[in-house]
Amino acid sequence: MDNNIAERLNSAYRQLAEIKQKNPSVRADAQLIAVSKTKPISLITEAYLAGQRQFGENYVQELVDKASELAELTDLEWHFIGPIQSNKTRDIAKFAGWVHSIDRLKIAERLSAQRPAGMSALKVLIQVNISDEASKAGIAAAEVLPFAAKVAALPNLELAGLMAIPAPAVDNDNSQAFAAMQALSVQLQQLFPQARALSMGMSDDWQQALTFGATMIRLGTAIFGAREPQPHE
Numbered sequence: 001m002d003n004n005i006a007e008r009l010n011s012a013y014r015q016l017a018e019i020k021q022k023n024p025s026v027r028a029d030a031q032l033i034a035v036s037k038t039k040p041i042s043l044i045t046e047a048y049l050a051g052q053r054q055f056g057e058n059y060v061q062e063l064v065d066k067a068s069e070l071a072e073l074t075d076l077e078w079h080f081i082g083p084i085q086s087n088k089t090r091d092i093a094k095f096a097g098w099v100h101s102i103d104r105l106k107i108a109e110r111l112s113a114q115r116p117a118g119m120s121a122l123k124v125l126i127q128v129n130i131s132d133e134a135s136k137a138g139i140a141a142a143e144v145l146p147f148a149a150k151v152a153a154l155p156n157l158e159l160a161g162l163m164a165i166p167a168p169a170v171d172n173d174n175s176q177a178f179a180a181m182q183a184l185s186v187q188l189q190q191l192f193p194q195a196r197a198l199s200m201g202m203s204d205d206w207q208q209a210l211t212f213g214a215t216m217i218r219l220g221t222a223i224f225g226a227r228e229p230q231p232h233e
């Protein structure tokens with residue numbers, strides 16, 4: 001797998017640059033988050049050495065272990081993108097720079113209260129259940145603005161934008177969900193101009209997500225290869 005990670009990163013960044021150049025509506029500040037969940041530290045280091053600085057993790061214990069071990073890489077930034085249980089917020093508040101999966105006020109309040117003194121505000125994205133799936137995380141689109149106002153009022157959080165994981169779509173065509181997120185993001189920024197981040201697009205649909213204004217694409221398989229099924233996945 002050695003050279004593969006650098007090559008896959010290079011290829012993804014090359015495609016990203018091309019898409020930005022060809023399509024003026026794609027956000028120039030769009031960035032790639034390398035989703036390293038279930039992958040060992042050695043592969044994260046490999047990606048780091050290839051220039052990658054933003055990493056995404058889904059499981060709190062993995063975040064704690066990896067962030068602790070790589071603490072000397074001070075320009076490496078951790079994005080927590082998984083479901084959050086309230087007894088795990090302290091570790092997330094300590095190790096993450098960004099949290100993409102905020103969908104309960106209680107969790108947001110705990111993260112704000114537990115953000116260690118001296119650290120910058122934790123940047124948070126509100127997760128939206130954009131495909132309106134009964135079993136899925138995220139809050140309903142209609143509730144995003146009132147919820148955002150409550151999150152924005154918390155002292156140690158910075159409301160940075162929105163995140164979504166659309167339901168699996170035929171032919172990976174998520175245009176409807178992505179368009180709805182783009183519209184919601186525009187609405188949110190009318191109230192909170194700094195909340196410009198739009199986290200959407202994964203290995204199978206990131207090119208499309210970019211054309212709907214994604215600013216953070218979250219790539220796991222495309223960078224690190226297929227994952228072993230996890231007991232908790």
Ligand SMILES: *Cc1c(COP(=O)(O)O)cnc(C)c1O
Pocket residue numbers: 035037058081082165202203204218219220221222
């Ligand atoms: C696992 C995961 C990803 C990466 O998925 P790939 O399809 O492997 O790119 C992105 N976002 C979230 C929230 C995830 O859980």
